[in-house]
Amino acid sequence: MSAVVSVAGLERRYRDHRALAGVGFELESPCIAGLVGRNGAGKTTLLRILAGQELPGAGRVHVFGAAPLENDAVLRRMILIREDQTYPDLRVRQVIASAALLYPRWDAELARTLLDAYELPPARQVKKLSRGMRTALGIVLGLAARAELTLFDEPYAGLDAVARTFFYDQLLADYTAHPRCILLSTHLVDEAADLLERVLVLDRGRLVLDTGTDDLRGAATAVTGPAGGVERFVAGRETLGWRTMGGQTRTVMLGRLDPRDRELAEHLRLRLEEVTLQQLAVLAAERPESGLTTARAS
């Protein structure tokens, strides 16, 4: 199967700042992936380049087998919804009508359902919507377009927890019914963890982790307890981030646990906790050379 997205050696500089440095990965369809990274890591830059809205500095960027920039045949098959999405001076219903014309796989019924669910008034001018309502409109467009490549750039600005959960549910339901390639940049990776099949972590322009989320689950364990016990337990294993507070030492141990590890932990009175996807992303960024990155997908 050919890749929907194929990126190799991607570089992007802004004057002397390297926003993207040697980024390479492929996405095939169907896939629902998270793009994670701290502020300024390069997520928006990458998504804009994929969406043909920005020039790559160097490297290869292929979407549906061709460069996306000014390529209508490619651009009609994808949508990018940004947090700071701007809209022309139109009413909600006019934005919806334009999108229906633009996107060949537009689902009008889904658009209606989502507009109702987010209580978006069709006659209201977009510029008079609240921040959260404008975000919701982006979500309606992003889902109802049902584009073969759907890019969401932190689509939550101003959305409350209930509305965000509704978004994840809708995204997963629609993806399950109509599998396609979805890349979602997010700071709230644990919230979205259950729906992500893969996670890409950018750090200062570099792709420091690219792996299936199933491979990451259980790939690291937080070990907490008396210092001597923790040291004995993790001896010979790779660890990250030691911390001692109130007589309790905590570290993150890489590698999977076996039943004997659990017995030993009990014997040493240690607490073992699975590390969340968010914590793993932070660790991967802090220590790109760590054993975590060996979980890298092909």
Ligand SMILES: Nc1ncnc2c1ncn2[C@@H]1O[C@H](COP(=O)(O)OP(=O)(O)OP(=O)(O)O)[C@@H](O)[C@H]1O
């Ligand atoms: N047009 C531009 N001119 C100069 N620098 C830019 C421009 N666009 C992005 N940058 C810089 O490139 C880096 C990556 O920015 P980008 O917006 O891609 O990060 P991000 O991961 O999306 O961050 P955030 O999570 O804060 O949205 C940042 O240091 C940013 O300041």
